[in-house]
Structures are given as C-alpha cells and as structure tokens.
Amino acid sequence: MPRRTDTRQRVLHTAAELFRRQGYQATGLNQVLQEGGAPKGSLYFHFPGGKEQLAVEAITLAGTELCDTIAGVLASATDPVSGVDGVVRALADDLVRSDFRRGCPLGTVAQTTVDNDAIRQACAAVFETWRRLVERALVAGGVPEDVAPSLATMTIAAVEGGQLLARNQKDVAPLLAVGTQLTELIRAHLREGQ
C-alpha cells in the first residue's frame, strides 16, 4: 500500500504540472487526482484547504525547484552576463522539449489569480526569491548596488514576458532576443560600475 506522503507528493507534483500548463481555473480537482493516481475524494484528506491550499503548495514547490535550477546555472557561470544568458537558454530548452506547453510554472497561475490573496502571495514570494537570486549574482559580478534591485526586477519581468511570447509563437526566438538584450543591458551597467 503506498504511503500517505507518497500520494501527497505525487498529487502535488501533478497539480504543479497542470497549473503550469492550464492555469488555475481550468484545472479541475478530479483531473489532478486522476493523473496523480490518488483515489477520488481523497483531496481534502491530504489538503484540508482544498484547491487553494493545493495551489499554494504546488506553486511553492515548483518555484523552489526552478529556484534551484536558476541558482545552479548562476553559480556555475563566471559572470552575471553569462549567468543570465545561461538561465535564458535553459528555459528556452525547456520550452522546446515540452513543445511549448511548459512555460514558467507561475506565469499562467499568477495571471488568473489576482483576486485570490493566498495564491497571489505565494506567487509573489517565489518571484521575490528569484529576483533576489539574480540581484545577488549581479552585485557579486560588479553591478552597482543601487542599480541591481531594479535590474533584477527587469530580468525577471523580461524573462517572464519572453516565455509568454515564445509560447504564443511556438518559437523560442522572442525569448532568445530577450536574452541578447538583457546581457547587453547588464554589460552597460557593468561599464557604469567600473
């Protein structure tokens, strides 16, 4: 008999994947349970707060996983220009591999849950974690400290929008253009910092 924690984790991963592809409203609880291999009606046993709790936990899980990926790419790069370039390329590869179905794990959910404070804040917390990661890499690489917060926000925003345009066109070209322009912008700020 599968352990309770296994089922819970499986449901959570399935939910994260479905929210990512379809958004919040379009994802039904029965679909999550069925694809997660959990018995019908078991959702409130694992998630007493229902769909909202499931979404908050799924977003946090997917956000943390992507955070680890971003941190790994940034840490293995020699400077913030190649670091941001590496992150953009990794995301572009993900889009191609999933035939443009898997975009940002938060983008779709965040667009459609502005009126749900719990989910909105869960998304905001993940966006802020990513932003700080980028900000730290920029400062470590020599971007002036007064510029880094705004440049990091720009990086997250542009990459989000780039993924949206790439999914919409089923072509990574817009995301790669964003990568080119972002690295150009970081270089300009690095010159200022010298």
Add this chain to the structure above:
Amino acid sequence: MPRRTDTRQRVLHTAAELFRRQGYQATGLNQVLQEGGAPKGSLYFHFPGGKEQLAVEAITLAGTELCDTIAGVLASATDPVSGVDGVVRALADDLVRSDFRRGCPLGTVAQTTVDNDAIRQACAAVFETWRRLVERALVAGGVPEDVAPSLATMTIAAVEGGQLLARNQKDVAPLLAVGTQLTELIRAHLREGQ
C-alpha cells in the same frame, strides 16, 4: 429595439473585458451575455463560431484599441526614450485605476490558450502589431536597424512581464522599474547608433 450591431458590439466589448480580467477558460458565455445585456442563447446568432470566434474577435478589438493608444503616445513623444517611458506610465496608470484587475488585454488569454491555434494566432498577430509600432519608433529615433527588431521584442516582453509582476504584487513598482531599465537600454543603443 436595439440594433443587432449594437448588441454584437456590446457583447464583444464585454467579452474583451472579461477575458482580460479572468482569462479564457474562467469566462463563461452566460456571464458574457448577461453582463453584455444580450438575451440568453443569442451568442451563436451573433458568433456562429461560438466562444472561440468571440475570443478571436474580442482579442483583435482590444489589441487594436491598445495599439491606437500606444501609437498616440509614441507619436506625441519627441524621441523613443520618452515614448517608451510614456507607454509604460500610461499602462501603470491603467493598472492603478482598475485596482490591478485590468492588465494587458492579451496576457492572460495568451497564457492559457497555447493549444488553441485560432486564439493563439489572434494573440500573436496583435503582439506583432505592437512590436512593429515600437520598432518603427526606435528606428525613427536613431536606433540601428539591425538592433531595432530585437529591442522592440524586448520592449514588448519586458512590459508584459512588468504588468504581470505589478498585478501580482498589486504595486506598479515592478512595471516602473522595467520602464527605467528599458529607457536605459534604448539610450545605450542610441549611443551605439551615433
């Protein structure tokens, strides 16, 4: 008795507004008809292609309206730096006025309709119209022609992502940071062009 074209236009505007706020899946046809003041069951009379046709026409309408706004702001600016800055500020004002409910008229729909080719292409056509508008303003202002297409894509992507982050945080700060960084980037390219 209201004319048929009045009802049709009213339904279309209502649909554009609801898709913009809620996305495609979360918007029901009954809600559109009710809020648009059209008789229940009259949708297929006005839109024989159903919800998909309604979405395609609503996106095109909302996209064209915003296009006129963007074109107006860009045309009244003396250079592309103040033009893009003006567009960002106009969008930020819109967000505040709607208490962050009205973001980009396409963003939410585009995120959730990657698998619907008709709607996907309607969104792509509008994004491309906006991109070309920005590209023309950049070239007219002195940005090198080989850079302008990619810089225009970056502008659309960053502004999309900036609106998403601003709605998610219920604060225009991320969108204004995008504006600051975009104008910085355009200035860097203008220096190159000299």
